[in-house]
Each structure stands twice: as structure tokens, then as C-alpha cells.
Amino acid sequence: MAQRTTEIIVGLFIIAGLAALLFLALQVSGLSPKAAGATYKLHANFNDIGGLAPRGRISMAGVTVGTIESITLDRETFQARVTMSIHKDVDNIPADSAAVIRTSGILGEQYIDISIGGDLESLKEGDTFYSTQSAMNLERMISNFASGR
Amino acid sequence: MMDRIAALGRTGLDVIASLGRACQFLAGVVGGVPKPSVGFPLLVKQLYAVGVLSLAIVVVSGLFIGMVLGLQGYTILSDFGSEAAIGQMIALTLVRELAPVVAALLFAGRAGSALTAEIGLMKATEQLSSMEMMGVDPLRRVIAPRFWAGFISLPVLAMIFAVVGVWGGMLVGVEWLGVYEGSYWGNMQASVDFVDDVLNGLIKSVVFGFVCAWIAVYQGYDCVPTSAGISSATTKTVVYSSLAVLGLDFVLTAVMFGNF
């Protein structure tokens, strides 16, 4: 086979491989080319974060508005302090909103849902959520149910 | 009795000696970088023979494996009511494990054995010797392009395998079994991480490519130059490559995905 034809075919082969990699990056793993810089930080303290992990989803009304930046243990209050990166254009979260830990599906992973309050003032950079609801703990629920509470 | 122990010891030493030869061989292959004007056309020719010609088997296998994953996965997940998770199940299985490993096994069987047989035949017909007598280093001219071609091709083939598999899973899951297309892709994107999953899978296939290519060219170069020798070398390539891939897969998975 002519050398030129071989070269072209091999070139196409490599391009196909790179295209596959690109497909895996974008379509399969949802890598998004959006600029990461346009976020601001909010904090929330939870008694029990359950299975929450950094890079977890933060949603409002089902729409993803940010990701979990980091989770640390507050040594004085013994609560988990979660730092979140919220998209800058979602800048009107009422100051009395609650951060609730929810699970998607029965086996699904956990995420933070922002339950809207009614305050006219909005949360700003570095603010902490006033009210939070911890992750549902299956054993506690069952024991509550069993003891009839 | 002592004879048996001595024979066992000798076999052990033979294996170690073979490993030593293989490492020296690798140094000779990797170390000699030819002139680009000479080496590049040889590499391109081998990429075609080794990579492009393996595409058919990789694509067909990927498709079928993706479809089977779709079928089996749907059956199992529907017991939990979690059919929507099928996208992420298929994608994670393929990207992390099946694409690198199965593509490597197929590669070893098709391209690896072909490389071993070709090089072994060149050795048996004294082509390698005559090249040496003409002052050309066969390691650089014949072996190295084939090695690099294998090393480059396998990651490409593994990526294509993963993509075709995901698409095959979508065919079965969405078109046939009725999973909602949005959740197929949505759940998948939420749970497959580019760095942790896709890149790790890619790293695996690079490692496998190195090992499979090395074993294939070494067995051909080191074989007994008779027809029985070549056939034995070809078998060894497939067996050793497969075992190496599976063993390395365990090690790599433990390192990458274990939580130690």
C-alpha cells in the first residue's frame, strides 16, 4: 500500500483515539469547560454530614448552583463545617435559607439542597447558613419508628 | 530425586536468565532512537499493521460488551428500582476496568501474536542475521518501530473501546429497554470523574501497552528459530501478556481506586 495512504490512515486512527478521549471527557465524565473562577464561598455547619464529600453537588430547586469545596471538623462545636463554592450569578440566596442534606434516590449519592427562606437580604461571600438539616440517618429513623415517636 | 530438584533449579535459573535478557533487550530497543527521517516512516507502517488492523476486533468487541453490560445491568438494577443508574454503571465499568483490560487482552491475542510470529520468522529465515552482517542494528530497525507502535496503539484502542461500549450500552438501555436518555447521560456525567476515572483508565492502558508490546517483540526475538519454536513463542506471548495484564490490573486498581 502506498506510503501516503498508510500515513493518512494512521493519522485518522490517532485522531479517532483523541476524539474518543474528548468524548469520554465531555460526554461521559461531564467535564465542563466553564471558567471555574466565578464563584463565591458560603459556609454551613452540620451535626452529621452523612456521606457528603468534597466536589459534591449543591442544588437549589433541583438546579446545580455550586460544589462542595471542603469539609472540616470544628473542634469546639463538634460540628462539621462545610465550605461551598456557589456560582457568582446565583447571588440572591435569602439570608434565612437552610442547607439541607438530601439523597438522590435510595442508593444515590448525597448532595446539599438549599431550601429558600423569605429574607430580603442575600447571603454574601463568607456568610454561614443559619439553619441546616443533617443527613438522614437510617438507623435513627428506624429506632424512632420502632419506638413509636 | 536430586535430579528433579536440580531440574527445577535449572528451570528457575532459565526463567531468571530470560528475564535478564528481556531487560537487556528492552534497553537496546528503547535506547536506540533512530533518525526521524528513517524511523518515522517505519513507525507509521507498524502503527498501521498493529493499531489500525486491530480496530475491527476492538470495535466489535466493545460494542458487544457494552450491549451485554446494558442488558445485564438493567436486569440487576431494576431489582433496586435504579435502572436510571445504568449509564453510570456501564461507563464506570468500561472506563475503569474493561476498556483497558479487554482491549489489552484482544491486542495480545491479535497484534501481539502476529508481531511475535513475524519477528520469529525473520529470525528463522536469517533476515535479522543478514541485517546485522550488513551493519544495520535489527533492534533499531525492525524491533523498535514495532514496539513503539504497540505502545502507542493500545491506549488509542482502549479509548475507542470505551466509547463504543458506552454507545452500545446506550443502544440497549435507551433504545431498547426504555431508560430515559437524559438520565443515562446525566447520571453518568455526575459519577464519572475525568481525572479519577478516565485518566486512570488511560494510564492503565499505557502500562498494558508497554508490557504487551515488550513481551510480543521479545518472544519473537528470543525464539528458537524453527517452526516449532515460533509456534511456542507465539503461544507464550499470548499467555504471558494475558497474565501480566491481569496481574498488573490488580496492582494498578489497588493503587488507584483503593482507599489506603
Place this chain on the structure above:
Amino acid sequence: MASSAYISLNDVVFSRSGRRIFDGVSLDIPKGRITAIMGPSGTGKTTLLRLIGGQLRPDSGQVVVAGREVPKLKRKELYLLREKMGMLFQSGALFTDLSVYENVAFPLRVHTRLPEDMIRDIVLMKLEAVGLRGARKLMPSELSGGMTRRVALARSIALDPELIMYDEPFAGQDPIAMGVLVKLIRDLNSSMGLTSVLVSHDVPESLSICHYACIIADGKVIGEGTPDELRAHPSERVQQFLKGQPDGPVPFHYPNNDAASDFGIRGSGA
């Protein structure tokens, strides 16, 4: 011997897998002449060519080619020396993925920077010398055995070497092909002033063209000289080999038990 030695082996000892293939072999190969190295199968004649070419190293002793000690050469010097040698392998050893033209052009492309049209001229001249200029576009798989050897011969003279080694060139050839090869070997030697070393166990053909011959058996040189000298050689071993006698110093029967016990014959016996 009139001419000086191009190759000398001095007391070369070489063993492989525990077997002593050469046990103190000394011989001189004269320059510009055709020398035949003969001997029974398995005496290591091909090994001798490999020792001369530097592919193998002797356990002890010297191998001197064109004044250089081959085993002591460094890789680069060895490759330079090899450019002066041409070798014709028993099977021709053409590169199966290249055409006849490309096979002959291979050494030129690798060792020289000649422009394409010069390479073409040289390749066609070499093919013309072996009578295969018209076959230049064929692939090795399309050639007959004799043609393969002729192409391999053209390839081995592509760089105009000083030495050519032929490994069993007459093995399995039909009479016409044999005649062609004999003519080529003789003509090339005289026209190019080469030193030719011919390894063979084909006695009549080898003796008909060589100027000097050596017979090697059991790891030693058992006879050497011009063809006439050898034909009159006193050693029985040499005579058995040259005449092709089935029984003599090399016995017909493999060492065995006495016939009576193997065949179960009793009685008064032979």
C-alpha cells in the same frame, strides 16, 4: 600460498552448549582468491562464518580480518568492518516485505547518502551482474529458490565489499541454477578482486572453482591445500570425504550393541 592472508584464524577454540565445536583451529584465507571450507554436516562451518563476521566470539584464540582482531572491536568499528563484508546466507534471507529492487538498495540506503538516481544505477548494475535486472519489481515470495539466491548475491555486492562469504550456496539447487551460481562466484571474484570464502559440503562444485580449500572435521582442520594437493592427500579421512565413500574413518554404523543380542539370534553365531 602466494598471496597474503586476508583472514587468519589462530588456534581458535569455540564451544556451544557444552560441545567443543572448534578445538584449536588455525587457518589462513588468502586475499583475492576463492577459498572453500568443507566438512561433514554439523562441523560448525556456518559458525566459522559467524566468527569471521564478529557475530560470535571465540572462547580463545584470534580471528584476524584485514589486519583487525575482530572479537576485540567495539560495536561501531565492527559495524564499519562489516560494511566491507558481504554475506550470502543459505536461504538468501531477503527481506520479505521489500521488493527485489528495495532489497538490493537496502545497504546503499542505510550506509550511504547517495541520491536516488545514483542508487538506481547501482542497483540495476548489480542486478544486471546476476542477470536479474528485469525482475526488479518482484517480491521475494514470487521468486524461485535460485533467483532468491541471486538477488541475495546482488544485495551482498551492493557496497562493493572486499570479502564475500557464501554459506552453502549450492545446497538444493538444480543443475542449471548450480551452473549459474558457479559462474557468478567465479566471475565476481576475478572482476571485483574479492576474497571469497565458500562454505559447502558439495565437493565437486567447490573444488571446481576454488583456488584453495580446507577440510574441517571434529573441530580441527584435517586437510588443506589447493584442489590438486587435496586430491592427493594421504589422510584416509580426507579421501573418504572427497570421494564420498560411505564407510571408512567415519563409520557407516552408529555405535550399537552386537547384532546377535539385538536380533535375538542364538546358536553358533556369525
